[in-house]
Amino acid sequence: MDVRTPRPDRPDGTSEDDGGSPLAPLDDASLSFYTIGQVAELLDVAQPALRRLDGLDIVRPDRSEGGQRRYSREEVHRLREVLDLTDNGVTLAGVRIVLELRQRVSELEAEVAQLRRTLARHLECGRQPPRSTDATAQD
DNA sequence: ATTCTCACA
DNA sequence: TGTGAGTA
Numbered sequence: 380m381d382v383r384t385p386r387p388d389r390p391d392g393t394s395e396d397d398g399g400s401p402l403a404p405l406d407d408a409s410l411s412f413y414t415i416g417q418v419a420e421l422l423d424v425a426q427p428a429l430r431r432l433d434g435l436d437i438v439r440p441d442r443s444e445g446g447q448r449r450y451s452r453e454e455v456h457r458l459r460e461v462l463d464l465t466d467n468g469v470t471l472a473g474v475r476i477v478l479e480l481r482q483r484v485s486e487l488e489a490e491v492a493q494l495r496r497t498l499a500r501h502l503e504c505g506r507q508p509p510r511s512t513d514a515t516a517q518d
Numbered sequence: 519a520t521t522c523t524c525a526c527a
Numbered sequence: 528t529g530t531g532a533g534t535a
Contacts, residue, residue: 431528447535
């Protein structure tokens with residue numbers, strides 16, 4: 380049993396039977412939905428807090444037909460990060476900034492990686508790196 | 519039974 | 528941040 384692989388139950392209690400499903404492993408899919416109640420219990424956080432994080436554009440889950448929040452795994456993970464921050468005194472305004480910064484960092488990391496590849500390619504050809512124009516730098 | 523929004527302390 | 532009213 381892997382407690383790290385939570386399975387969302389249907390809100391109506393219906394259970395999913397993947398025992399005979401030929402194509403099941405859409406594991407990494409970011410579309411496994413949890414109700415706010417499940418997330419609240421899973422992360423040990425009050426439901427109003429989750430709703431506020433939604434309203435504040437920090438973690439914004441999709442809605443079901445009836446307008447109910449449905450959290451994906453990514454969002455649950457994102458929630459973990461946010462709660463880790465807030466539990467350590469970071470304000471919601473601060474969380475916003477941290478989130479922006481993290482995204483910026485990953486963008487820059489991607490750009491650096493791209494630049495590295497380009498540079499390496501030119502060096503191993505004994506050529507000179509190009510001047511300054513590179514496709515990755517487009518703000 | 520659960521969740522939703524909104525208002526309030 | 529948490530609780531209660533009134534819905535869907």
